[in-house]
Amino acid sequence: MADARTADEPTALLRQVAAGDRVAFRRLYDLQAPRLYAVALRITRQGPLAADAVHDAFLQVWRNAGRFDAARGPAEAWLLGLVRYRALDIARRGGREVSADDLDLPEPADDGPDALEVLAGSRDAAALHACLRQLEAERRRLVLLAFVDGLSHSEVAERVGMPLGTVKSWIRRSLQSLRLCLEGAA
Amino acid sequence: MSGRSHDIPEEVQVLAGEYVLGALDEAEMLAVRRRAAADPELAAAIAAWERRLAPLADAVPPVAPPDELWARIAAAVAPVPQEAAERPPLHAPAEPLVPWARPVRPPPRRIWPWQLATAASLALAAGLAAFALLPRPVPPVEMAALTPPDAAAPGFLVTARPDGSVVLTAAAPAPVPAGRDMELWVLPKGASAPASLGVLPASGMRMVLPTPPAPGTQIMVSLEPKGGSPTGKPTGPVLYAGTFGALSP
CATH class of the missing domain: 1.10.10.10 (Winged helix-like DNA-binding domain superfamily/Winged helix DNA-binding domain)
Structure with a gap:
């Protein structure tokens, strides 16, 4: 029961966010931020840059939740895309190279x-x-x-x-x- | 859905896959975005790849984001009073917005200022989160004046914006001697050592701090050799300093 509810929850929350529901927005953040921050951290390799990526993506969520189309894919994939593209943009602009040498992240496992x-x-x-x-x-x-x-x-x-x-x-x-x-x- | 995607040319499928994978460089990514805006086939192929590859993100174990991140987001989406929304920016930035100003040299010790400032910002975070849920006007800015040690007129004004960026406006900074640079530092309340925010142009600059300044966060400008402190710590005299919260009610 809990599984079914959590699986559908991001989609339901996005609909509420589209209607301007700030409590739903907070709930969506609490549910998704740890997963999305981890993805951004892996790409940008710096905490502050990863936080910027998640920040920018959630602002997009707030403004564009109404544009999410459940027919095109699950809400989680949409959120992931927003954060990944933002993180990639930040990484490509060179932010990642500034101190990739001295960060505290565990070295990512290379292999599959x-x-x-x-x-x-x-x-x-x-x-x-x-x-x-x-x-x-x-x-x-x-x-x-x-x-x-x-x-x-x-x-x-x-x-x-x-x-x-x-x-x-x-x-x-x-x-x-x-x-x-x-x-x-x- | 699979029938539909068979109709999309292989070249488009692969380009969309490379884009979603993240294998393209900056110029290529922008080109794909521009093209996808006008090309429904490419847009559909991208959406299909996003759906296919999304489960790969589960390979990354979740990491708790910094505590103050929600406060930044909540502040940025907080209802802005009409009057504040129409007010022009206090300062047209001379420098382009840089996400987290580049340290001049790699700092010798890796403690992120946001880690040090977490405790100090918790109270602020709670306050901002509460603000975001209420239809009350949110103060658009926090200000600090950076004054010389002799407490003469401020050299710079620092304005913190709700989106987490900080604008340094030159008020009346003294000329910098030839061959030297001013360097900007942040010292979150309770931190033992300041962190470099980079060399400060005399005209001021706009930047995003690693964490929004909390009451008690100090900002300092020191005089350093050209290019900034060679040690990652201030080596010259502090020209200007100020503390957030000092001027706000």
């Missing part, structure tokens, strides 16, 4: 197994998990470095010590395989 194990435990993610497993480990790693750590093609190439062209074409082919696999599963 952890991520995959977490995914395996989530029912919604079963198909994505299965399809990621079909990629070669090295290619899967490039996809995760881009999505989870927010690294651009050239940053991925630098991190793994591979030519940029190879990284681009591996990611491109991984995306094609993933889409075909996921659509086959749907």
